Amino acid sequence: MSGLSITGLRAGHGRTRVLDGVDLAVADGALACVLGPSGCGKSTLLRVIAGFHPAEQGQVALAGRVLDDGRVRLPAERRHIGYVPQDGALFPHLDVAGNIGFGLPRHRRRERVEELLDLVGLAGLDERHPHQLSGGQQQRVALARALAPEPELLLLDEPFAALDAALRTEVRTEVATTLRKAGTTAILVTHDQEEALTFADVVAVMREGRIAQTGTPTELYHQPADTGVARFLGEANLVPADIADGLARTAFGELALTDGSAADGPGVVLIRPRQIGLTAEPGVGTVRAEVVHCHFRGHDYRVEVAPDPGHGLPERLVAYSDAAPPTTGLVYLAAYGTAHRCPEA
Numbered sequence: 001m002s003g004l005s006i007t008g009l010r011a012g013h014g015r016t017r018v019l020d021g022v023d024l025a026v027a028d029g030a031l032a033c034v035l036g037p038s039g040c041g042k043s044t045l046l047r048v049i050a051g052f053h054p055a056e057q058g059q060v061a062l063a064g065r066v067l068d069d070g071r072v073r074l075p076a077e078r079r080h081i082g083y084v085p086q087d088g089a090l091f092p093h094l095d096v097a098g099n100i101g102f103g104l105p106r107h108r109r110r111e112r113v114e115e116l117l118d119l120v121g122l123a124g125l126d127e128r129h130p131h132q133l134s135g136g137q138q139q140r141v142a143l144a145r146a147l148a149p150e151p152e153l154l155l156l157d158e159p160f161a162a163l164d165a166a167l168r169t170e171v172r173t174e175v176a177t178t179l180r181k182a183g184t185t186a187i188l189v190t191h192d193q194e195e196a197l198t199f200a201d202v203v204a205v206m207r208e209g210r211i212a213q214t215g216t217p218t219e220l221y222h223q224p225a226d227t228g229v230a231r232f233l234g235e236a237n238l239v240p241a242d243i244a245d246g247l248a249r250t251a252f253g254e255l256a257l258t259d260g261s262a263a264d265g266p267g268v269v270l271i272r273p274r275q276i277g278l279t280a281e282p283g284v285g286t287v288r289a290e291v292v293h294c295h296f297r298g299h300d301y302r303v304e305v306a307p308d309p310g311h312g313l314p315e316r317l318v319a320y321s322d323a324a325p326p327t328t329g330l331v332y333l334a335a336y337g338t339a340h341r342c343p344e345a
């Protein structure tokens with residue numbers, strides 16, 4: 001079996017249970033992300049995989065080798081796993097080449113360092129020291145050092161958190177490109193939804209020590225397992241509906257469901273802000289609303305509205321609009337696309 005396989009994993013700190021039955025599979029060569037709020041257990045999960053923290057129950061296996069099952073525990077140095085911490089943890093007294101080649105056999109150090117400098121886009125910077133590099137360059141050196149021994153799995157523990165917003169996006173894209181070029185299986189841990197959705201092939205949303213849902217970024221965003229996942233992956237309009245025959249009957253009229261086999265009956269459906277349209281005039285399936293807040297964000301407007309009472313809608317809905325709403329403060333809302341039924345978390 002290739003890739004990473006985790007089944008029924010439990011682990012904690014003293015008497016405090018942190019991981020409570022985690023199941024996760026990452027295919028060979030995939031970029032995965034464990035996404036969750038602070039305190040949900042994602043960093044502990046990474047440490048158990050790396051061998052820095054013991055499992056109490058369950059099993060962690062990589063490429064068919066059992067790394068930890070609560071009884072037998074393979075030492076971290078024998079797991080063939082690379083680890084990139086949040087701060088990079090470069091050796092300040094070593095230059096770039098020394099950092100990347102640290103721990104490699106002398107006979108292959110020079111060739112491997114040159115290969116990795118090209119891979120991470122730092123050719124010619126081999127003699128610089130960490131303090132002479134930008135934050136983004138330091139993270140790329142840390143990545144190259146982790147890739148140097150050709151690990152079977154690479155773990156990244158919020159490695160972009162210390163970078164400013166623009167640099168974070170740039171470095172994240174570069175790292176993902178580098179890992180795909182190298183064919184490396186990797187797991188990124190983050191609490192940043194945008195980071196998870198743009199970086200990974202598969203995302204596992206973690207909540208209170210368990211995996212709430214695993215899927216592609218598109219699946220999780222448009223078809224969350226429950227209202228908790230829906231809210232965590234972005235702003236969510238959760239609208240009451242009557243479900244029947246693959247349709248959601250809402251205050252906006254009938255909307256097709258993403259899952260046509262959803263059980264009939266009353267429920268709640270997800271409508272993302274981009275699916276809410278604002279018009280100045282009423283029409284079929286529109287709901288009148290008052291604009292409460294409007295923020296220009298450069299690429300669009302975020303508009304928070306209060307629908308007229310009597311429709312059974314939430315007190316506030318959010319829409320993303322390419323144009324500013326009418327200056328009167330009154331708009332009519334329409335919903336487009338498909339709706340997704342969301343059970344309560």
